[in-house]
Amino acid sequence: MIALYYLNKRKHRFWRRSHLNYHTSHGEFFTLFNELDDESFTKSYRLPRNIFYEPHNLIKPHIFKQDTNYRRSISTQVRLAVCLKYLATGSKFSQIAENFRIGKSTVPRIIEDVGDALWTVLQPLVMRELNENDWKKISKQVEEIWQFKNCVGAIDGKHVYMFTPPKSGSSYYCYKHRFSTVMMCVADATRRIIMEDVGSMGRFSDGGIFADSIFGIRLRENTLNLPQPQPLYQNGEPIPFVFIGDEALSLMPYLMRPYPRDNLNIEKRTYNYRLSRARRIVEATFGVLSRKWYIYRKEFECKIETVEKVIKATCVLHNFLIDKMPGFLDNNESGLATTMFNDTNVENLLLDDNMDAYQVREKFCSYFNNEGAVPWQDTRIPMSLQRNT
Numbered sequence: 001m002i003a004l005y006y007l008n009k010r011k012h013r014f015w016r017r018s019h020l021n022y023h024t025s026h027g028e029f030f031t032l033f034n035e036l037d038d039e040s041f042t043k044s045y046r047l048p049r050n051i052f053y054e055p056h057n058l059i060k061p062h063i064f065k066q067d068t069n070y071r072r073s074i075s076t077q078v079r080l081a082v083c084l085k086y087l088a089t090g091s092k093f094s095q096i097a098e099n100f101r102i103g104k105s106t107v108p109r110i111i112e113d114v115g116d117a118l119w120t121v122l123q124p125l126v127m128r129e130l131n132e133n134d135w136k137k138i139s140k141q142v143e144e145i146w147q148f149k150n151c152v153g154a155i156d157g158k159h160v161y162m163f164t165p166p167k168s169g170s171s172y173y174c175y176k177h178r179f180s181t182v183m184m185c186v187a188d189a190t191r192r193i194i195m196e197d198v199g200s201m202g203r204f205s206d207g208g209i210f211a212d213s214i215f216g217i218r219l220r221e222n223t224l225n226l227p228q229p230q231p232l233y234q235n236g237e238p239i240p241f242v243f244i245g246d247e248a249l250s251l252m253p254y255l256m257r258p259y260p261r262d263n264l265n266i267e268k269r270t271y272n273y274r275l276s277r278a279r280r281i282v283e284a285t286f287g288v289l290s291r292k293w294y295i296y297r298k299e300f301e302c303k304i305e306t307v308e309k310v311i312k313a314t315c316v317l318h319n320f321l322i323d324k325m326p327g328f329l330d331n332n333e334s335g336l337a338t339t340m341f342n343d344t345n346v347e348n349l350l351l352d353d354n355m356d357a358y359q360v361r362e363k364f365c366s367y368f369n370n371e372g373a374v375p376w377q378d379t380r381i382p383m384s385l386q387r388n389t
Helices: 002-008 018-026 038-045 049-063 076-089 093-100 106-126 132-146 206-212 214-221 266-292 304-324 355-369 383-388
Strands: 151-161 180-187 193-201 242-244
Touching (some): 038 076, 049 106, 049 304, 076 093, 076 106, 151 206, 180 266, 180 304, 193 206, 193 304, 266 304
Parallel strands (some): 151 242
Antiparallel strands (some): 180 193
């Protein structure tokens, strides 16, 4: 009976696997992290080693964990390195856990905590509320680079793919036959993200998501501190400062979209071309996010709340690294995004019942074909655009 007792006794399971005991000696942060040269380090974590400690020092109080009598907590530097490795490679949680010698269930909690801390700390610094002078500066940059006056940014949405959220049904099932959440962004001429809205279900259109977003509501109510209307040319009629978007968005006095594609004359085709040309800045911004953060090239495997925090973290890191790294935008398409971010939605929504919006668009159309015409515009309009736009 004693022998049977010991044979049937439940085998004791250690609460910590043996390979995790070598976290501080064989983990990636304590080996490869310190051994990589500067170039390899930047490719692996998407920022130089000397800049790594700047966001770390800012978010350290928000991600610090207390040691216990049973084990030491994971340091704040390791936590930031784990999050950056996930954003830069999109690797599975199990692979990151093995490389850093930490628990598999610990990785998503670290990513969620660090992503939330990055957004909380960096958002007021790199994505702050803009005033009238800031909008004028953006407008001047758009005019100099893209020859579109009185434009203060381009708007577009991006479907971010993820595994099926539990108990969500078809709410996140988009028209691309994949599960996604939508990231709506506003970008300036230098590919900085001015504002963003994350978390909408993939089954909704860009126009509906924008209309219900905080930014869309503030734009309709004219509470964005936009400058007073200014003429497009000398002695011209004052025209409001506007954002530009594709066909999925509604026409508003402060939001310009292309003309419908049927029965267009050359003047309207020219307007559509000039607007689409300037709108590429937001597509290029999505392209930079894709090239720098490989997580966008794969499906998110974390819960929907974590997905939103990760996306917000990449947005503030994007602006932060533009300020800190002069060559951060190098080796990216100048003005054109990668094809995987070309999510043009051609759904034609009903236009706002506001004649002012139509009049503003007509003023821009007239300006592009007269005072604001450029020498190359007649020859630069592609033949396919002349036929179909």
